Amino acid sequence: MPVKRLRKAQGGRSLLGLSLAALSGTLVAAGIVAGGCGARTPLDVGPPQPPCFVDSDCPGHKNLCEPVYCDLAAGAEAGAPRNGGLCVDLPPVVCDDNDPCTDDACVPKTGQCTYEIATRDNDGDGFRGPRPGMLPGEPNACGDDCDDKSELAYPGGTEVCDGVDNDCNGIVDDGATYIPLLNEPIRLSGDIAPAGPGGIAWSGSSYAAAYTGTISGFSMRLNMLAPTGLSLGPETPIVFQNGDNAGGPIVWVGDRYGIAWQDRRSGDYEVYFTLLDENGAKVLPDTRLSFAEGFSINVSLGWTGGEFIVAWQDEREGLFDLYAQRLTIDGAPIGGNVKLTQAINVGNEAPQMAAGLSSIGVGWAPGDALQHFIQFQVFNQDLTPRSQPVSLTDGFTDSVYPTVVWNQDRYVIAWFDRTANPKAIYGAVVDEDGNILVAPKALTNPGSFRSRYPSLKALGDRVLLVYADDRDQNDGYELYALMLDQELKPSGPEQRVTFAKSDSIYPIATFGPDGNVGILFRDDRQGEQHVFFTRLGCIVP
Template sequence: MAVSELARRTLAASAVGIVGIVGAASCRSEVERFPPEPPIAECVVNADCEGFDDLCRNVKCIPDDGSGGGGGGTDPNAISATRLGVCREVNPVDCNDDDICTIDLCNPKDGACSYEPASHDFDGDGVNGPREGAKAGQPDSCGDDCDDTNPAAFPGNEEVCDGADNDCNGIVDDNAVFIPEGLAPVQVSSRALELAGTGGLAWSGSSYVAAYFGSTSGAISAFRNVLDEAGNPSAELSLTVTNSDSSGGPIAWVGDRYGVAWQDRATGDYEIYFRLLDEAGGTVVTAPVQVSDGFGGFSVNPDLGWTGNNFIAVWQDEREGVFDIFGQVIDIDGNLIGPDVKMTEAGNLQNESPIVAASSSGIGVVWSRNFQGNGTSFIQFATYDFTLQQVSEVLDLTDGTTKPVGPVAVWNDGEYVVAWADYTASPKAIYAAVIGEDGTLLIPPKPITSPGGSNSRYVTLKPLGDRVLVVYADDRDLNVGYEIYARMVSDTLEPIGEELRITNAPGDSVYPRASFGPEGDVGILFRDDRPTGSGVEQRVWFTRLGCNAGI
C-alpha cells in the first residue's frame, strides 16, 4: 500500500475513533452507534495530485478551509483528520506576454516560459504570412503575405501572369483567362504500370511533383514523379517503403517543401500515411508517419490542406463500424499534433470522400453522406477550428432526391466554393455553391456547366479571388468517352466565357488534378483510358492551360 493511501486511511480511521468516543459518552441512538463514514482526504502529499509534476501548473496538496475551497493555507503539516487535504494549483506560471504575434509556451518540466512566432516566412520573400485565425493584412494578423507558399506574392509587388496574387489585392492574375495551348499531352506514368490513376499535382516554382498510383502484377502502389515545366517526367519513384498495396497522393507545396498523403495497407488494413519531400521533390525528407490511429477497419480517401502553419489531413474511417470523417493536424516538420479527431457523426449513414479547404482564416470540409441501402446521397459541409473542432452547423447542400458525387472545396479570398457532379439531376452537370467563412450559405447550389443531355463529372477547382477556374470531364462531344474541359465562373458562380475542351484522344479522360505552374500555366494531371488493339491502356498524363494576360 502506498504511503499516501495509508495516510489517508489512517486519518479516516482516527476520525472514526473520535466519533466513536463521543457516541459512547452520550445517549446511544442508532445514528450514534452507526455513524456516517467520514470523508477521505483527496490527498495527503503532493504526489497524490494529478499534475503535481507539471511545474507550470504547480499543483499542491493543501489543507481544506472547511468548505472544500482549499483556502486553509499552504502548509502540508496542517493536514489532519479534521483538516483534509485538497489538490489545488498554487501560483501557476503565467507566460502571457500580451503579444498576439507570439505563441506563449510553458515547459512543464522546469516551468520556464518560451515564446514562438505566430507567423512565418516559409517562402523566403521577406514578408511573413498571417497567423492562424487571421487574414493577411488585417489588424493583428502578424503578417501581410497573402500567399506564403510563393515568393512572388507580397504587398507592393507587380502583378504578372503567373498563377499568384503578386500584389496581394485578393485577385490572382487580374482579368487573365486560361486557354488550351494545343500541345500534345505528356505521358507521366510508365509503361511498366498496367493501370494508373491520379493522386495530386503541385508546383514549387521550379518543377512539378505528380503523385499517382498504379498496378503491376495485381499489386497497387503509390508513386511520385518530378516533372519539368512542360510536364516531362524524370523518374517514377515509390512513395512508400513497403511492398503493400497503396494509393492516393494529395500533395501540397508550402513554400519550402511538399507534404503528401496516401492510403497504405502496410499493417493489414488500409491506414493513412504522410511524409515530406524537399524543394526538388526528388528527395524524401521524412520517413512515412502513420496518421490514422490504426483501429480495425479501413482508413481511405485522404485529402490534404495547408493553413499557412500546419498541414490538415482528412479521410474516411470505419473504426466504429461505419465510415465517418476523421482529421489530423500535422506540423511543418511532419510531426502529428495531438491525436486524430472524429469530425462527423455517421448515424445510420456513411460519411465518405472528404475534401478540406484550409487557410489562415479557418478550415472547411465537404463530404458525401450516403445511405448504402437505397443509394440516397447528400453533399454536406461544415467549418472547423484549427484543432478540428466543429464550429458551424452541418450544411446540407443537396436534398437526397438526386445522386451527387465527388465533392470538392476551395478557399476563395474570404469564402468557400464547393462543387460536385450530379449523376441524376437535370442537367447532369457540375453544381456549385458559395459558403461564408462562418459556414452560412451565401449562394445556393446551381449548375455551372452546360452538358445538355450529356454528363459533366470529376470536377476540380482553382480559386482566383474574384473568379474560379473549373476543370472537369464531360462526354458531350461523343469522342468515345469523356474529355477534359475548363471554364471560368465569377465569385458569384456566373459563367465567364465559354467551356473549353482541353483533350481530344478517344476513350475516357477523367479525374483531373490541377496546379498553377510556370508563367501562369495551369498544369493538369489526368487519367486517360485509351483503346488499343490489345485493349484499354489506363495511364496518367499531363497537359496544361496557358495564361492569357488581361493585366
C-alpha cells in the same frame, strides 16, 4: 529551405539549494517585484505539502515554472514528524513580454522564459504570414504575407501572370483567362498500367506529380516535372513497404511538400502521411495516422497556413464516417483522430476539404449504392464544429464526389450528378459560418450527355473549373475548362482541353509557372489507362 525560428529568453531562477536565510530573503524579494518579463507574481501560499527534508522530496520539484521548496523552519513550527520540513509553493514564473506577436512560455526544466515569434516565413521572401484566423496586415495579425507558400506573393509586389496574388489585393492574375498549351499531353506513367492520378503541386521550380499504378497490386509513384511537364528523372515509388497503397493528395507549403495516402501494409487500409523536400525526397518516416479496425480510405489533405489537416472515411464503427487528424508543419500528429460526422442509416463518404481564413470546410457524399447527396460543414481549425451540416442536394438523385476550394472570403463546392437532369457539374457557395451565399445550380450544360469529375482553382474574384464531358461523342470523355465569377456564372468562353479518342477523366489542377495551370489526369487514348499531364496558359487581356 530550412524553417527558421527566432527566440529570446529571460526568466526566473531555481531556488533549489538555497540556505534558509537566503531563501527567506528571496521570498521577501518575490513579494515586492512587479510583473515584468519572467517576473514572479505574489500568490497565496497553498495548503501544506507532505513532510520533506530536501527540495527534491517535494512533489513537482522538477517543474521550475511552478517552484516549490522544503521549508524546515515551517516544519518545526508545525510539529512535523522526524523533524522534517513542509513543502511550500512559490509564486509561478509568469512570462509576458507584452508583445502580441510572440508566443510566451516557461520551460519547466529550467524555469526560463521563451518568446517565440508567433508567425512564420515559410517561403523565405522576408514577409511573414498572419496569425491563423486573421487577415494579412490587420492589427495584431503579426504578418502581412497573403500567400506564405510562394515567394512571389507579398505586399507591394507587381502583379504578373504566374498563378499567385503577387500584390496581395486578393485576386490571382487579375483579369487573366486560360487557354490550352499542349496539343499532345505528356504521358507520365511509363509502362505502369492501369494508372490513375493522385495529386499534383508546384513548388516554384518544379511540379511534384503523384499517381497510383498497378504492379501486382496498387503502388503510389512520384514524378518530378520541369515547368514544361517533362520528367526531371525516373519516377520513384513513394511507399517501399509491401502492401497496396493508393492516393497521394499533395500540397506545397513554402519549403516542403506534405503528402497523404491509404496503405494496407498492416492488413487493412490505414491512413499515412509524410513530408518531401523540394526535390521529392522523403524527409520523414511514413507516419501512420489511423489505427482502428476496418478500412480507412479516400484521403484528403489541406494546409491551414500553420498545420496540415488529413481527412478520410473510416468504417471503425460499422458504417463509414469521416475522421480527421491535425499535424504540425514538421509532420507530428497533434492529438488523436477527430470524428467529424455521425452516420445515420447510410455512410459518409468521399471527403474533400479546403482551409478558410479561420476554418476548415469539408464536403462529402452520404449515401448508398443507388443514391448520394452532398453535405458541407464548416469546422474550426482545431476540428470542433463551427456550423451545422448543410445539405446541398435533396437525396433524390445520385450526387457524388464533391470538391472544395476557399475563394477569398467563401467556400466554393462543386460536384457532379449521375441521374439529375441535366447530368451536369453543379456548384454552390457557402460562407465561413455555413450560410449558403449561392444556391446549388448547374455549372455546365452537357445537353443530353454528361459532365463529370470537377476540379476547381480559386482566383479570388473568380474560379476556374476543369472537368470531363462526353458531349462531343468522341468515343469517350474530353477535358474542358470554364471560368466562373463569384456567383458561379460563366465569365468567359469554355475551352476544350483534350481531343483524343477514349476517355480523358479525373483532372487535378494546380497553378504552375508563368500563370500556367498544370493538369494531371487519366487518359485511355493509347488503349491502356495511363496518367498524363497538360497545361493551360495564362492570357492577360
